[in-house]
Amino acid sequence: MESKFESNGTAVTEFILLGLVETAGLQPVIFVVFLFAYLLTVGGNLSILAAVFVEPKLHTPMYFFLGNLSMLDVGCISVTVPSMLGRLLSHKRTVPYGACLTQLFFFHQLAGVDCFLLTAMAYDRFLAICRPLTYSTRMNHTVQRILVATSWACAFSNALTHTVAISTLNFCGPNVINHFYCDLPQLFQLSCSSTQLNELLLFGLGVLMAGAPVILIVTSYIHVAAAVLRIQSSEGRKKAFSTCSSHLTVVGIFYGTGVFSYMRLGSVEASDKDKGIGILNTVISPMLNPLIYSLRNPDVQGALRRVLTGKRDLA
Template sequence: MEPESGANGTVVTEFILLGLVEAPGLRPAVFVLFFFAYLLTVGGNLSILAAILVEPRLHTPMYFFLGNLSVLDIGCITVTVPSMLSRLLSHKHTVPYAACLTQLFFFHQLAGVDCFLLTAMAYDRFLAICRPLTYSSRMSQMVQRILVAVSWGCAFTNALTHTVAISTLNFCGPSVINHFYCDLPQLFQLSCSSTQLNELLLFGLGILMAGAPVILIVTSYIHVAAAVLRIRSAEGRKKAFSTCGSHLTVVGIFYGTGVFSYMRLGSVEASDKDKGIGILNTVISPMLNPLIYSLRNPDVQGALWRVLTGKRVLA
């Protein structure tokens, strides 16, 4: 790769993504594994979407948000895995500068919407359990659409801000990224100009995009837990905790991996660990979400069975 000087000071025109494994003998196995993981993730999330569409009992705000979450899961794995698979097939590890920033933008766009959607789902559970008498008015179809639209708008602003900010950095070599997709921590390590402002920006926006949602989710579930414990029926308590347990599991995986990824900026030694976290973030989590939400939910299981068998239920 021949570096070129540009008007903005950027001399690196391509990055080299090392991928998950450097040993040629392991690449076919990695390709097969991640190809099937991709098919399973897309198939699982499309099945959830189909189940929500065909089952009248799932035409509720909670499953409206879950359907949007399934779309995000498909998008998140599609942004990262197919390009990795194509590099494994072509044995070409270079990624154009513009393509790297484009991947970064869409990854942060989808992850940002995920943050707000998980918060909206926690708010929905709070209203359903703690404010049942006003639930239908506070969580109307209009409110649901506004919450989703605001989620996309805020995530777009966040992703665009990071993309524009990193495009101002100079990259003059080396250009090797020890990862399988482009992300902020790895690009910070390669910049030959100061990344202090970018890191402050990541920290500040991270508080707004992740810290505030986590506080809202925790607050919602504190109220939910207090309300559920007041339910006299053991069966009622079990059902209420069951509907919240799936969401809390997804929240734990999503935010746990996110914090681990972005709170250790500048650690070159941790690159191999970052690959594992990246797999959890972009592959394992989207693949597990349909399973988590359907495992203990008879309505979803019944709807999935009807989708697979072709049976339809009249509303």
């Protein structure tokens, strides 16, 4: 590590990630637990993706978005957990400056797409339940692709903005990050230049990336709830509620942890709570999503059984 500023004003060329625990005896346990969680998450989400791909019943807009969400979940956990497992194996806790910013970019890229994709899924439920007569034209294949492409473009702009903004900060020591992956709040704490503009940028873009989608999701589900309550059949109400409740559960976990992580301007103290929220963001949420979407959905359950057993519907 260099002891004086380089030409770009940054002295720190690598960071030290403390990880989840510093006790050497617990590190093998952490490795096994997170390796299992990673394999379970990847396997679960790829199973959902395979079910959506091969099962004709699931070739609908809702499951098209769910398949995209499964790919994002695999990406989100792959950005953070494998590198953490590698450091546990090698007993090397350092990460180069460039690798840290690369991890930050891809994490915010994928999380940003998640924000907009969850909004698209809420809009899909609104059209399906509240506008059934025009649903097929308003949510055709072209519209679906445009919604996904727009989600990626907006998330890319957000992730690139944050990455460029933080690359302008000076890091002249200390270089110890009390976390298991690189993220904005922890890097703000280490900068030896003012982060006020970066924090305001994080807050402002956070309102656009999360606030606007939440308003759209809540508005959609207010209309959906009113429409569901008007359904005469109790079976129809139950089916509509089961598909919506799965999505709302995922939305609650995703946005709840996101708000805690990023909407705390002025908080400069690193905390083990941040690690807990990080685990929820990057491990627990992607791992639970396949379970949440399949638990009360007989179509997905049947498709998963056929994928896993290799049997197809004779009908």
